[in-house]
Amino acid sequence: MTAFRLPILAFVLLAAGSPAFAAEQPVDPYVVSDANAGTTPIQGDAVYKAFHGREGVARIVSDLVDRNVDDPRISDIFKAADLERLKRTLTEQFCYILGGPVSYTGRDMTAAHKDQGLQTSDFNFLVENLQWAMDKEGVPFRDQNRLLAKLAPMKRTMVER
Numbered sequence: 001m002t003a004f005r006l007p008i009l010a011f012v013l014l015a016a017g018s019p020a021f022a023a024e025q026p027v028d029p030y031v032v033s034d035a036n037a038g039t040t041p042i043q044g045d046a047v048y049k050a051f052h053g054r055e056g057v058a059r060i061v062s063d064l065v066d067r068n069v070d071d072p073r074i075s076d077i078f079k080a081a082d083l084e085r086l087k088r089t090l091t092e093q094f095c096y097i098l099g100g101p102v103s104y105t106g107r108d109m110t111a112a113h114k115d116q117g118l119q120t121s122d123f124n125f126l127v128e129n130l131q132w133a134m135d136k137e138g139v140p141f142r143d144q145n146r147l148l149a150k151l152a153p154m155k156r157t158m159v160e161r
């Protein structure tokens, strides 16, 4: 093994071996990278500020995940999910995409949604719930649309039909 591979291996093992928080379940090994977020960040910090920074994003994500779990149209998909981990990684991902000073440490979108059998309708229901959560946080419509424009192309990496 060449010298430069050792730190990479250590990072992969770290990412997989012990959950970042005690309440989280371990997941299969993966390489931690911002590229796993599935898109590039919005430039500048204006949109991040419109979401009220990390605390605002955390509120939106918490409301979104809770609403998905309670939404009879998609609740079954969330039955076996690790909600602690989902809230943490989704908050990181949104902060990163919105131009905040946050790294994404979760899995890529294909790995995260593997075997869920997601359909376009599931994606649309989740977007509806996200819009509700962003409204609740008081995020202006134009800033909501900046995030949605980044998320929309990800559909093809997770939806099966």
Ligand code: HEM
Pocket: 074, 077, 078, 080, 081, 082, 083, 085, 086, 089, 090, 093, 105, 106, 107, 108, 112, 113, 118, 122, 123, 124, 126, 151, 152, 154, 155, 158
């Ligand atoms: C653009 C849209 C979406 C984004 C950005 C997104 C993002 C994420 C992220 C960051 C994770 C966690 C990754 C990790 O654990 O490392 C995740 C997991 C998950 N997502 Fe999504 N997701 C999207 C769409 C959906 C949809 C449409 C559904 C279902 C209606 C869904 C259901 C789930 C579930 C159930 C998990 C947890 C899987 C587990 O615990 O193993 N996601 N998603």
